[in-house]
Amino acid sequence: MSDSLAPSSENDIGQSHFDVTVVGTGLCESIAASALAKRGLSVLHLDPHEYYGDRHASLTVDEMVQWVNEIQASALHQYTAASYEFPISEFESNLNKVARQYALSVFPAILPARGDLIDTLIAEDVGKYVSFRLVDGVSTYQKPRAGELRETARWKRVPAGKDQIFKDSSLSLLDKRRLMKFIMFASSERSSDGWETEPLLQGKESQSILEFLASTFQLSHDLADTIAYGIAFCTSPTELAKPALMRMNRYFRSIGRYGPSPFLVAQYGGVGEITQAFCRASAVYGGMYILGPQGKISDFTCTPQEKISDHSQHAISLRIPAHHEPVTSDVLIDGTGTVLEHSSSATEGAAKVPSQVCCIAILSELPSQIQTAIAPNTTRQDDSADPEDSKDEQVEENAQDVFLMIFPPGSVQGGSTQAVRALFMGSGTGSCPAGQFVLYLQAMAEVDSVVPKQTLQPYLECLLGDVSPLFITYYAVKATADPLVFSSPTTDTPANTTPSSSLEQGQEELVWFEGLDMEAHRARELIRRGLVATSHRTHGVSAEED
Amino acid sequence: MELKSYDKYRMSFAPPTTSVKLVLLGEAAVGKSSLVLRFVSNDFQENKEPTIGAAFLTQKCTIGERTIKYEIWDTAGQERFASLAPMYYRNAQAALVVYDITKPASFIKARHWVKELHEQASKDITIALVGNKHDLVEDDNDGDDSSLRKVSIEEGQKLADEEGLLFFETSAKTAYNVNEVFVGIGSKIPEAPLLKPQQPQATDGRIDLSTGTAPAADGCAC
Ligand SMILES: Cc1cc2nc3c(=O)[nH]c(=O)nc-3n(C[C@H](O)[C@H](O)[C@H](O)COP(=O)(O)OP(=O)(O)OC[C@H]3O[C@@H](n4cnc5c(N)ncnc54)[C@H](O)[C@@H]3O)c2cc1C
Ligand SMILES: Nc1nc2c(ncn2[C@@H]2O[C@H](COP(=O)(O)OP(=O)(O)OP(=O)(O)O)[C@@H](O)[C@H]2O)c(=O)[nH]1
Numbered sequence: 001m002s003d004s005l006a007p008s009s010e011n012d013i014g015q016s017h018f019d020v021t022v023v024g025t026g027l028c029e030s031i032a033a034s035a036l037a038k039r040g041l042s043v044l045h046l047d048p049h050e051y052y053g054d055r056h057a058s059l060t061v062d063e064m065v066q067w068v069n070e071i072q073a074s075a076l077h078q079y080t081a082a083s084y085e086f087p088i089s090e091f092e093s094n095l096n097k098v099a100r101q102y103a104l105s106v107f108p109a110i111l112p113a114r115g116d117l118i119d120t121l122i123a124e125d126v127g128k129y130v131s132f133r134l135v136d137g138v139s140t141y142q143k144p145r146a147g148e149l150r151e152t153a154r155w156k157r158v159p160a161g162k163d164q165i166f167k168d169s170s171l172s173l174l175d176k177r178r179l180m181k182f183i184m185f186a187s188s189e190r191s192s193d194g195w196e197t198e199p200l201l202q203g204k205e206s207q208s209i210l211e212f213l214a215s216t217f218q219l220s221h222d223l224a225d226t227i228a229y230g231i232a233f234c235t236s237p238t239e240l241a242k243p244a245l246m247r248m249n250r251y252f253r254s255i256g257r258y259g260p261s262p263f264l265v266a267q268y269g270g271v272g273e274i275t276q277a278f279c280r281a282s283a284v285y286g287g288m289y290i291l292g293p294q295g296k297i298s299d300f301t302c303t304p305q306e307k308i309s310d311h312s313q314h315a316i317s318l319r320i321p322a323h324h325e326p327v328t329s330d331v332l333i334d335g336t337g338t339v340l341e342h343s344s345s346a347t348e349g350a351a352k353v354p355s356q357v358c359c360i361a362i363l364s365e366l367p368s369q370i371q372t373a374i375a376p377n378t379t380r381q382d383d384s385a386d387p388e389d390s391k392d393e394q395v396e397e398n399a400q401d402v403f404l405m406i407f408p409p410g411s412v413q414g415g416s417t418q419a420v421r422a423l424f425m426g427s428g429t430g431s432c433p434a435g436q437f438v439l440y441l442q443a444m445a446e447v448d449s450v451v452p453k454q455t456l457q458p459y460l461e462c463l464l465g466d467v468s469p470l471f472i473t474y475y476a477v478k479a480t481a482d483p484l485v486f487s488s489p490t491t492d493t494p495a496n497t498t499p500s501s502s503l504e505q506g507q508e509e510l511v512w513f514e515g516l517d518m519e520a521h522r523a524r525e526l527i528r529r530g531l532v533a534t535s536h537r538t539h540g541v542s543a544e545e546d
Numbered sequence: 547m548e549l550k551s552y553d554k555y556r557m558s559f560a561p562p563t564t565s566v567k568l569v570l571l572g573e574a575a576v577g578k579s580s581l582v583l584r585f586v587s588n589d590f591q592e593n594k595e596p597t598i599g600a601a602f603l604t605q606k607c608t609i610g611e612r613t614i615k616y617e618i619w620d621t622a623g624q625e626r627f628a629s630l631a632p633m634y635y636r637n638a639q640a641a642l643v644v645y646d647i648t649k650p651a652s653f654i655k656a657r658h659w660v661k662e663l664h665e666q667a668s669k670d671i672t673i674a675l676v677g678n679k680h681d682l683v684e685d686d687n688d689g690d691d692s693s694l695r696k697v698s699i700e701e702g703q704k705l706a707d708e709e710g711l712l713f714f715e716t717s718a719k720t721a722y723n724v725n726e727v728f729v730g731i732g733s734k735i736p737e738a739p740l741l742k743p744q745q746p747q748a749t750d751g752r753i754d755l756s757t758g759t760a761p762a763a764d765g766c767a768c
């Protein structure tokens with residue numbers, strides 16, 4: 001295989017067959033590409049864009065502008081309603097000088113310290129390519145109580161773990177005891193179906209998490225809110241107890257693995273770096289990478305099994321501009337839904353209405369509301385703090401570079417009836433120049449009309465006050481469709497739809513909350529399918545499945 | 547694994563080791579991997595296969611009082627179709643831009659990489675321009691038309707001066723000047739460690755995923 005990597009010349013990539021072709025450099029495709037290359041298969045990895053990451057890309061500002069233009073031209077089917085603004089015109093006129101100092105994530109996500117993606121990063125030894133850091137904290141926005149002035153709405157720092165609960169002077173002794181009791185319950189280790197048989201949940205299957213916290217653990221309304229939105233990351237007040245508890249279980253078990261926070265983010269723009277790391281791993285094992293128009297597929301065919309006459313023939317054939325003759329493969333994985341123009345996910349099962357609206361803003365100063373939100377223990381000033389404590393806080397204050405701010409449903413006037421999340425990143429994350437900040441906002445899309453700006457405006461006003469961002473972009477996202485797998489089933493394949501089929505949606509309940517772990521989960525299925533489709537060619541590589 | 551924990555042990559008692567991410571760039575077959583092999587293992591392979599499977603090597607280098615730990619990233623072939631991931635350069639404190647002094651096209655490519663690094667990499671990156679395969683021209687007389695040399699020292703030096711780069715001609719085959727490249731880079735790397743002291747959980751400012759503590763040990767901190 002290795003002799004085929006002749007120096008590239010015009011129109012020749014040095015080989016015309018790859019066991020596996022992968023289209024799209026989104027996270028699950030990239031994980032699959034690296035795993036398949038590592039197992040000895042030859043992998044051709046293409047992406048029609050010039051950048052890595054597809055739906056998980058981290059973009060520079062100029063790339064972001066192009067990306068929005070592409071959405072407006074309906075060329076990216078997962079997104080709609082995109083727009084951008086340069087409220088500070090000097091920034092726009094200077095753009096070509098500074099654009100590349102930014103890494104903006106189109107999929108701003110945090111990574112729990114325990115889960116499928118972390119496991120995959122460790123198992124495949126890919127974590128070494130990425131710098132991770134901890135999320136510094138989470139705050140929830142507390143609605144002013146009736147009779148209180150609007151200005152007194154406050155940020156409540158969500159205590160991470162025992163130490164912080166003890167130190168939290170806003171909690172009464174009784175609250176603390178109840179809270180500890182709840183955390184003991186929610187954090188204990190159990191098997192995945194342990195929740196089915198959990199005595200405290202029996203007969204409460206239809207209870208919301210808020211009701212459950214109040215009735216079973218006598219937690220106050222405020223505390224229950226903080227827990228439901230700040231720890232379980234519920235989006236609506238009606239969310240059921242069990243799934244919320246499962247997420248909290250993961251949250252608590254993630255604390256302490258890499259430090260006091262349960263969450264990590266990748267430096268330099270987040271998940272985009274993680275996809276690049278998997279692509280690098282794949283390249284290290286011989287995967288070939290072609291990005292941009294040179295790798296754009298045409299003349300794609302997938303031949304059904306019965307038409308394949310002898311073993312030298314391959315199920316997949318396609319053309320790319322980079323190569324002078326057709327390229328063959330045994331299996332093709334398409335994460336972009338663009339290979340077969342008409343069977344693309346645009347017409348298949350998956351939801352076609354946007355599920356979320358997002359915005360990304362670059363700030364050149366720290367708005368006072370955000371400053372309050374990320375300052376340690378802002379709710380009530382702790383006058384009695386001993387010197388030891390204030391020293392701790394001093395240290396903490398220096399390192400507030402990654403922060404989550406949660407608006408519970410209805411906490412902002414004119415806002416959404418569901419929770420809205422903001423992710424704040426300072427220059428320490430390598431995603432913007434020193435002294436600047438990147439703010440991500442995300443809300444569920446309205447059912448009737450999707451206007452991201454309209455939905456997010458009240459929250460932006462609340463967070464930014466009169467600070468004008470240097471750049472701001474809005475967009476709406478549809479749920480990620482599972483990648484398509486094209487292959488000819490070999491005799492040992494379970495009867496499966498040919499030539500293309502969407503992946504099964506097993507076990508989703510366990511992983512639905514974390515988009516990144518969902519990708520690791522999808523990748524497993526892609527790897528399995530890839531191994532099955534190539535098993536007749538490779539020796540010693542088996543599609544082992546348990 | 548054992549080595550790693552030994553390193554950590556050492557680091558906490560010995561004078562601080564500066565960790566430096568160093569990336570290699572240059573056209574295929576100019577000898578990037580061979581230079582690393584020479585530096586790391588003092589070895590050379592006559593017909594080295596194009597790089598696949600080499601990811602990440604580390605090598606310590608002592609310069610006076612200081613120890614520099616190079617974390618060397620080889621390209622893994624992703625640059626072949628202009629598909630080098632930006633993460634490759636991210637946070638790199640040093641880069642070797644390598645060309646083959648017998649291949650003019652590789653020098654043109656080197657110019658391209660220098661430009662790319664100035665645009666994409668961090669501002670304070672230390673770049674060394676390296677003209678490799680010096681052994682092939684060793685017995686040449688200057689001005690000899692039959693010489694294998696196609697890129698003169700002056701051309702290399704000129705580019706280096708214009709762009710503010712270190713400049714070396716090397717041979718991975720004979721080891722000529724190879725250590726000098728790494729020592730030269732090391733002595734230009736700023737002394738102050740770039741670590742944030744506030745992040746105690748991180749070594750070298752980053753979290754090592756595989757060393758997270760076991761769930762039983764401290765679990766949920768409760
Ligand atoms: C401010 C902010 C805070 C966040 N906080 C968390 C958090 O605490 N924990 C966490 O796991 N994730 C968080 N993320 C969410 C992350 O971006 C994903 O949306 C999330 O992990 C997937 O959630 P879901 O499956 O519940 O969403 P759903 O609404 O159920 O799923 C929506 C689908 O859209 C896709 N999707 C979601 N967001 C995007 C996007 N931005 N671009 C492209 N596709 C997208 C997902 O793959 C998912 O399949 C946050 C995002 C933002 C902007
Ligand atoms: N004579 C001579 N040959 C060298 C020297 N350095 C490398 N080579 C040979 O040049 C060829 C390519 O060397 P590599 O180290 O694989 O080059 P590379 O830049 O890593 O190539 P890619 O990984 O394909 O990008 C091999 O056959 C080496 O043996 C040198 O200094 N002198």
Ligand SMILES: [Mg+2]
Nearest residue numbers: 578579596597
């Ligand atoms: Mg090499």
